[in-house]
Amino acid sequence: MxxxxxxxxxxxxxxxxxxxxxxxxxxxxxxxxxxxxxxxxxxxxxxxxxxxxxxxxxxxxxxxxxxxxxxxxxxxPLVGGLDETLPRVLDAVYESHRVQTRLNLLASPRLSPIVHDILLSCAAELLVNVARHAEGSEARLTVEATNHWVTMRIDDDGPGFDLSRVQPGAHRLGGMGFPALERRIRALSGGLDWWNRQPKGASVMVCLPREA
Ligand SMILES: Nc1ncnc2c1ncn2[C@@H]1O[C@H](COP(=O)(O)OP(=O)(O)OP(=O)(O)O)[C@@H](O)[C@H]1O
Ligand SMILES: [Mg+2]
Known part of the structure; x- marks a missing residue:
């Protein structure tokens, strides 16, 4: 040879x-x-x-x-813009986990198919987290966009992240969900952030380039 x-x-x-x-x-x-x-x-x-x-x-x-x-x-494949696909994801999560979500779509930007898919899977995963870790809380999902970026934020009114168990900013939260999300988001050069709000509630923000 x-x-x-x-x-x-x-x-x-x-x-x-x-x-x-x-x-x-x-x-x-x-x-x-x-x-x-x-x-x-x-x-x-x-x-x-x-x-x-x-x-x-x-x-x-x-x-x-x-x-x-x-x-x-x-x-x-879910066809259509975020204004069509996100409500379907919210319906599916409601069916499976009974999470009520208020959708605040401040933009419905054109996205590359992979960014669109990842945004939808982030929405599903994070809303399931609201069902599991902020039981009974309503979720609010907000989407905004600039020329190059799309951000999705999910807020709930549950007890928030247990900061005695996790390091803020380190994203080491113990489950498989966050690391899997992070891997997908990082692969597209995006970012994931989470924090607690006062007096209560957890917030998670996903930021992705629109055209990755
Ligand atoms: N909305 C939330 N409110 C409060 N704590 C949360 C919320 N979302 C996640 N967490 C905390 O972060 C941890 C990690 O979340 P992650 O999604 O990685 O794992 P999980 O939901 O516990 O399990 P799974 O691997 O099935 O997703 C959770 O175990 C929980 O303690
Ligand atoms: Mg989870």
Missing amino acids: TDRSSRMDEELARALVEVESRERRRMAEVLHDDLLQLLAAARLALATTDGQDRASNLLESAIRRGRQICRGMEPT
């Missing part, structure tokens, strides 16, 4: 490993973001006295999602 062809083989092998590990990460994220959240919500519903129907619907959704994942399908 010539030097040149063995170098090409090496490059190819490295590229394949990279694709494979990216795909594994993506699958882990899909499992975490979709399937496990649905199953966790079903377990929560089962623990309530009148949660049987809700648990059964959630399990149906989990089975459907599991089948899609097994077939290696991408999630159905």
Whole structure:
């Protein structure tokens, strides 16, 4: 084998490993973001006295999602601008987790498809966090844009982040959700920030370049 062809083989092998590990990460994220959240919500519903129907619907959704994942399908692409897609995400999160969200769309900027997708998955993940960690609180989701950036902020009126357990600004919050969001946001050179408000409530802000 010539030097040149063995170098090409090496490059190819490295590229394949990279694709494979990216795909594994993506699958882990899909499992975490979709399937496990649905199953966790079903377990929560089962623990309530009148949660049987809700648990059964959630399990149906989990089975459907599991089948899609097994077939290696991408999630159905959501078509339209944020003004069309975000309300659908909010409806879906309401269905699965009963979080009421007030949407304040100060802009509906044109975004590249990947930024659009990531913004929607951030919205879903952060609203599920409101359901889990700020139970009973309404969420407010605000979207703003400049020529180059889009920001999405989610506020709730729950107890806020437990600052005795976490380092402000370090984003080490203990779960898998924040690190997964951060990875996706960082890959697009965006930013994620979170803080507590006075007298109470948690806020999370995601900032992404519109055209990444
Ligand atoms: N809206 C919120 N209000 C208060 N605390 C929150 C809120 N969102 C997140 N947290 C805190 O940050 C931690 C990390 O959140 P993260 O989403 O990474 O993990 P998780 O929700 O606990 O689990 P999962 O891996 O299933 O997402 C949570 O465990 C919780 O303590
Ligand atoms: Mg979470």
